[in-house]
Every structure is written in C-alpha cells, then in structure tokens.
Amino acid sequence: MLSEPLVKMRNISKRFGGVTALSGVDLDAYAGEVLAIVGDNGAGKSTLIKILTGVYQPSEGEITLGGETLEMTNHSDAIAKGIDAVYQTLALADHLxxxxxxxxxxxxxxxxxxxxxxxxxxxxxxxxxxxxxxxxxxxxxxxxxxxxxxxxxxxxxxxxxxxxxxxLRVLVMDEPTAALGPQETARTLKLIEAVKAQGLAVILISHSLDDVFQVADRVHVQRRGQCAGVVKTSESSQQDVLGLIVGAEEAA
Ligand SMILES: Nc1ncnc2c1ncn2[C@@H]1O[C@H](COP(=O)(O)OP(=O)(O)O)[C@@H](O)[C@H]1O
Ligand SMILES: [Mg+2]
Structure with missing residues (x-):
C-alpha cells in the first residue's frame, strides 16, 4: 500500500436545509485497497459517496485526488477525474x-x-x-x-x-450484494478483489460485516453524520466494528 492516500476527503459537511447529513468527515482511500464504509441507516454513507462522485456538492470541506484539489459540479466531472460508482440498482438497460x-x-x-x-x-x-x-x-x-x-x-x-x-482510479460500490444470494455474493466479492488487484481504490458501502471482513482492508465507520473510527480488518473483529457503529454508550 502506498503511504499517501489517493483520495483525501477533509472536513466534509453537508446540510440539506435544516438536516445535517454530514459534519466534519475525513476519509482516506488508497490505491490497491478496498475501503468499506459501514454505519446505520441515516449515518451519512450515501451522502458521503455522492459527494465523492460529484452528485452532491459539500457544504464545507475539500477533496483531493492524487494531490489535486477537485472542484466537481456533477457526476460527469467525477468520471472525467477517474471516479465512478456502481449502484445497487446497477443502472443497466435490461432489454439490451x-x-x-x-x-x-x-x-x-x-x-x-x-x-x-x-x-x-x-x-x-x-x-x-x-x-x-x-x-x-x-x-x-x-x-x-x-x-x-x-x-x-x-x-x-x-x-x-x-x-x-x-x-478510472476510484470505484465506489453502494451495497452491491444487498439483493444477492450467497453464491452471487461470493462471485461479486471476487469481482471486487479483481478490481482492487488492478490498483484501483475500491470503496464499498455494505451492511454485511461478513462481506466487509472478507474483502475490505480497512473500515470507515459512519455514525450520525460523523466518522466514528477507522479500523483495519486484520487488526479488529466484527464486534469492534459493531461497537463503533452503535456507539460506545449504547453498546455498554
Ligand atoms: N436529498 C436529501 N434531502 C434531505 N435530507 C437528506 C437527503 N439525503 C440524505 N438526507 C439525510 O441525510 C442523512 C444521511 O442520509 P444518507 O447519507 O442517505 O445515510 P445512509 O446512506 O448512511 O443511510 C439522513 O438523515 C437523511 O435523511
Ligand atoms: Mg445509503
């Protein structure tokens, strides 16, 4: 793994009217790694990656890719910089x-x-x-x-x-296995490994800690719009991650 992150999101905040979806979030993603983003519903996972993929603009904060500050106004800007996403719905034209x-x-x-x-x-x-x-x-x-x-x-x-x-340098996947059975999930995790092996930074949003611990190198935990911690899968357990997801006071 390179010592310098390919993607650096710094102090990202996002407000929708009166709702604060994200508040002061930092995220690092490295080339050749799978970074998982986990957290309860409403924790800000989708908003965070929509900012990274140019779909939303942050209220505050900065994103750099390979040291270059990104100014994105839409998703096409992100694709032009080498950042793309595959959503759960896949957006395929099924009849073709x-x-x-x-x-x-x-x-x-x-x-x-x-x-x-x-x-x-x-x-x-x-x-x-x-x-x-x-x-x-x-x-x-x-x-x-x-x-x-x-x-x-x-x-x-x-x-x-x-x-x-x-x-393409960064591939974001939002819940790619959510609708799949165990066999199809295993195949999809292999695809993720193949993309990682080509030196891309893969960012995987997932509700399945089994999937996360199988395929991810690090886990970024979102909780109530903030980053509750980042851990390496090789140095932590699903229980540790669960503790960060629900928060120490609730877990105690
Ligand atoms: N377009 C939007 N307009 C208003 N509020 C939003 C919008 N998108 C997300 N939110 C709010 O921001 C918070 C984070 O949502 P989201 O990023 O979708 O969380 P997650 O993907 O972790 O479930 C939630 O409180 C959600 O209701
Ligand atoms: Mg979501």
Missing part, C-alpha cells in the same frame, strides 16, 4: 445485450463510405475481452438480454463498464 450496455452512450462506430455505423462486432469483442481480462468473467451468453443473466453476471457487466473508462 451486455455489449450494448457496456457501450451505452459511448457506442463504437466504423465508417462505411463516410457514413458512421455502429461497430457491433468490435463492441462485442471488447466487452468479452474486458470481462475476461479484467474480471475473469465469461458470460453465459453475449446475445441474451442482460436481464436474463444472473445477478453476479449483471454485476460484472456494470463493473466492466465502469473499469473500461479510461483512467
């Missing part, structure tokens, strides 16, 4: 095949006597290549509508689309 999903809005074209045409063959071979080389995944079918794939394979398509972005 995997290659069409992979290149949705970024279709590859070829020129036919000066007329741009979709290059379906290239999109398909690129999709197969990225899935296999970067995630170790071979889809059951490249022709089927994405909705007919298993939960884990759909996840792979969504992750492949994100990691295909040139210069």
């Amino acid at each position: 095949d995997p290659a069409a999903n992979m290149f949705l809005g970024n279709e590859l074209t070829k020129s036919f006597f000066g007329i741009p045409l979709l290059d379906n063959k290239k999109m398909r071979s690129e999709t197969e290549r990225v899935l296999f080389e970067r995630l170790g995944v071979k889809l059951r079918s490249m022709d089927a509508a994405t909705e007919s794939l298993s939960g884990g394979q759909r996840q792979a398509v969504a992750i492949a689309r994100a990691v295909y972005t040139e210069g």
